[in-house]
Amino acid sequence: GAVVSQHPSRVICKSGTSVKIECRSLDFQATTMFWYRQFPKQSLMLMATSNEGSKATYEQGVEKDKFLINHASLTLSTLTVTSAHPEDSSFYICSAGSSTDTQYFGPGTRLTVL
Amino acid sequence: GQQLNQSPQSMFIQEGEDVSMNCTSSSIFNTWLWYKQEPGEGPVLLIALYKAGELTSNGRLTAQFGITRKDSFLNISASIPSDVGIYFCAGHARPGTASKLTFGTGTRLQVTL
Numbered sequence: 001g002a003v004v005s006q007h008p009s010r011v012i013c014k015s016g017t018s019v020k021i022e023c024r025s026l027d028f029q030a031t032t033m034f035w036y037r038q039f040p041k042q043s044l045m046l047m048a049t050s051n052e053g054s055k056a057t058y059e060q061g062v063e064k065d066k067f068l069i070n071h072a073s074l075t076l077s078t079l080t081v082t083s084a085h086p087e088d089s090s091f092y093i094c095s096a097g098s099s100t101d102t103q104y105f106g107p108g109t110r111l112t113v114l
Numbered sequence: 115g116q117q118l119n120q121s122p123q124s125m126f127i128q129e130g131e132d133v134s135m136n137c138t139s140s141s142i143f144n145t146w147l148w149y150k151q152e153p154g155e156g157p158v159l160l161i162a163l164y165k166a167g168e169l170t171s172n173g174r175l176t177a178q179f180g181i182t183r184k185d186s187f188l189n190i191s192a193s194i195p196s197d198v199g200i201y202f203c204a205g206h207a208r209p210g211t212a213s214k215l216t217f218g219t220g221t222r223l224q225v226t227l
Contacts, residue, residue: 044217093156103215105156
């Protein structure tokens with residue numbers, strides 16, 4: 001299957017700071033990228049859908065001013081958690097897809113906000 | 115957000131046993147997918163199903179897309195210790211593999227020797 005990478009794999013930050021997470025599709029061009037959040041022992045919950053060159057579409061209940069998404073190219077999308085608080089601590093996972101193939105997931109980023 | 119109902123929630127089985135899990139929805143899905151997730155990692159695609167009634171195998175794994183398009187099952191035959199993990203079903207409610215996925219609640223599989 002296709003390869004999707006995420007960076008960093010884990011990050012610890014202080015409350016009130018901002019954290020940027022990168023998602024890259026390494027061997028294909030992803031027209032759409034998705035960002036998920038997963039709390040311990042729970043399923044993946046979609047946060048937003050990101051199309052290259054356009055604004056992201058956020059799911060209900062997800063604050064777009066807090067979770068900034070940029071999808072500047074067909075191989076890179078970034079998620080910035082602004083003014084992070086302890087309740088934002090979670091496992092953030094991206095996926096990348098094209099119109100001709102299913103979605104492939106990145107390895108995830110563990111965010112811990114102190 | 116919407117979730118698919120997956121059962122059982124967890125399973126403890128002995129090595130060599132067969133495993134069956136299923137996923138149901140109140141609405142129709144166009145595509146069903148089965149993923150496996152291990153601790154601290156992202157989900158890995160196991161099987162993708164694109165047509166109602168489709169039965170697909172991947173090694174010891176077999177999955178079927180229900181004829182009503184509202185359910186799917188995954189079977190694992192002759193389980194081994196490395197089968198341990200969380201299995202998620204997922205589906206595209208809209209046509210197109212680039213549309214958003216809805217995930218099931220997960221089945222946690224433990225395999226004892």
